[in-house]
Amino acid sequence: xxxxxxxxxxxxxxxxxxxxxxxxxxxxxxxxxxxxxxxxxxxxxxxxxxxxxxxxxxxxxxxxxxxxxxxxxxxxxxxxxxxxxxxxxxxxxxxxxxxxxxxxxxxxxxxxxxxxxxxxxxxxxxxxxxxxxxxxxxxxxxxxxxxxxxxxxxxxxxxxxxxxxxxxxxxxxxxxxxxxxxxxxxxxxxxxxxxxxx
Amino acid sequence: xxxxxxxxxxxxxxxxxxxxxxxxxxxxxxxxxxxxxxxxxxxxxxxxxxxxxxxxxxxxxxxxxxxxxxxxxxxxxxxxxxxxxxxxxxxxxxxxxxxxxxxxxxxxxxxxxxxxxxxxxxxxxxxxxxxxxxxxxxxxxxxxxxxxxxxxxxxxxxxxxxxxxxxxxxxxxxxxxxxxxxxxxxxxxxxxxxxxxx
Numbered sequence: 001x002x003x004x005x006x007x008x009x010x011x012x013x014x015x016x017x018x019x020x021x022x023x024x025x026x027x028x029x030x031x032x033x034x035x036x037x038x039x040x041x042x043x044x045x046x047x048x049x050x051x052x053x054x055x056x057x058x059x060x061x062x063x064x065x066x067x068x069x070x071x072x073x074x075x076x077x078x079x080x081x082x083x084x085x086x087x088x089x090x091x092x093x094x095x096x097x098x099x100x101x102x103x104x105x106x107x108x109x110x111x112x113x114x115x116x117x118x119x120x121x122x123x124x125x126x127x128x129x130x131x132x133x134x135x136x137x138x139x140x141x142x143x144x145x146x147x148x149x150x151x152x153x154x155x156x157x158x159x160x161x162x163x164x165x166x167x168x169x170x171x172x173x174x175x176x177x178x179x180x181x182x183x184x185x186x187x188x189x190x191x192x193x194x195x196x197x198x
Numbered sequence: 199x200x201x202x203x204x205x206x207x208x209x210x211x212x213x214x215x216x217x218x219x220x221x222x223x224x225x226x227x228x229x230x231x232x233x234x235x236x237x238x239x240x241x242x243x244x245x246x247x248x249x250x251x252x253x254x255x256x257x258x259x260x261x262x263x264x265x266x267x268x269x270x271x272x273x274x275x276x277x278x279x280x281x282x283x284x285x286x287x288x289x290x291x292x293x294x295x296x297x298x299x300x301x302x303x304x305x306x307x308x309x310x311x312x313x314x315x316x317x318x319x320x321x322x323x324x325x326x327x328x329x330x331x332x333x334x335x336x337x338x339x340x341x342x343x344x345x346x347x348x349x350x351x352x353x354x355x356x357x358x359x360x361x362x363x364x365x366x367x368x369x370x371x372x373x374x375x376x377x378x379x380x381x382x383x384x385x386x387x388x389x390x391x392x393x394x395x396x
Contacts, residue, residue, distance in 0.1 A: 063378060
């Protein structure tokens with residue numbers, strides 16, 4: 001079975017529609033998808049950015065938010081800007097990476113729906129716990145596991161992997177032969193590549 | 199007839215495949231396309247960039263060149279990196295904006311074919327003159343008109359227009375209702391918008 005990785009960052013706006021679309025796109029093509037949460041912060045820090053490039057460069061920020069409005073309208077996804085933007089995504093990423101397979105994908109979509117669908121905070125541990133409960137998980141045990149040293153290291157390694165792959169941002173599709181496709185608008189192309197459709 | 203503007207910068211890599219694709223995409227949809235050359239330099243200068251962001255941020259640069267290889271392979275377009283990159287696009291932009299309608303589109307494609315299809319310089323006035331001759335134009339008269347004060351002002355006004363529109367980069371499709379679609383991979387969406395297909 002063809003495989004691909006879906007790399008995403010919870011603070012990333014374009015990762016939101018991508019996370020909502022990618023499972024169907026992969027299933028349609030028969031691609032087994034691995035969800036790979038990571039943090040852009042360490043990569044941006046190396047580029048000299050101490051904030052989202054969308055805040056540092058207001059022209060790009062204004063364009064992105066209008067683009068997001070159009071994208072979400074077309075997909076019939078709600079869009080509410082979280083305040084502040086970007087949200088601190090560390091806890092969400094640790095929770096997601098502590099889970100496996102479909103549980104990871106499911107909670108990731110719930111986190112995105114809260115953050116960009118309802119403008120909710122990603123730092124509110126009780127709110128994230130409620131989403132874990134809705135997903136059928138034990139919130140206390142899950143959050144404890146997410147904050148365990150070994151899991152923190154797991155997320156650090158994912159960030160190192162992202163750097164080694166040369167990811168320029170999020171979201172990305174990465175194929176087994178090391179090709180990177182960056183952007184919500186490139187999911188189809190990346191998944192097509194994974195099944196040899198060029 | 200539905201209308202749209204195609205904004206492009208000769209130094210911009212992604213503007214190359216876009217320039218080669220956009221006329222067919224517009225014709226298919228019955229969209230009258232206005233070709234609008236401009237310079238990104240003044241906009242990037244305001245953002246604090248003194249070089250191409252693809253040079254300033256090597257991770258983005260490496261990604262972009264690999265992405266361009268894939269895009270050009272799929273479109274069966276040759277790709278040779280010009281050296282230096284980016285090319286100084288001032289003369290090419292002045293020539294293009296001094297022409298009208300199909301002559302402007304035609305010479306723009308010839309300049310891109312030289313620059314990114316063959317890795318040729320955009321600063322070589324004799325080489326650009328030869329392309330003007332191939333396009334059926336008088337090279338000396340055209341270049342003199344391009345370097346006339348009034349034409350230089352025309353290009354400056356185009357750059358002001360680009361800033362007023364909030365263009366975040368090149369290429370862009372801009373519709374009559376002021377929507378901006380940035381990127382070679384968004385031409386279809388922008389042209390669809392121009393004909394009311396959302």
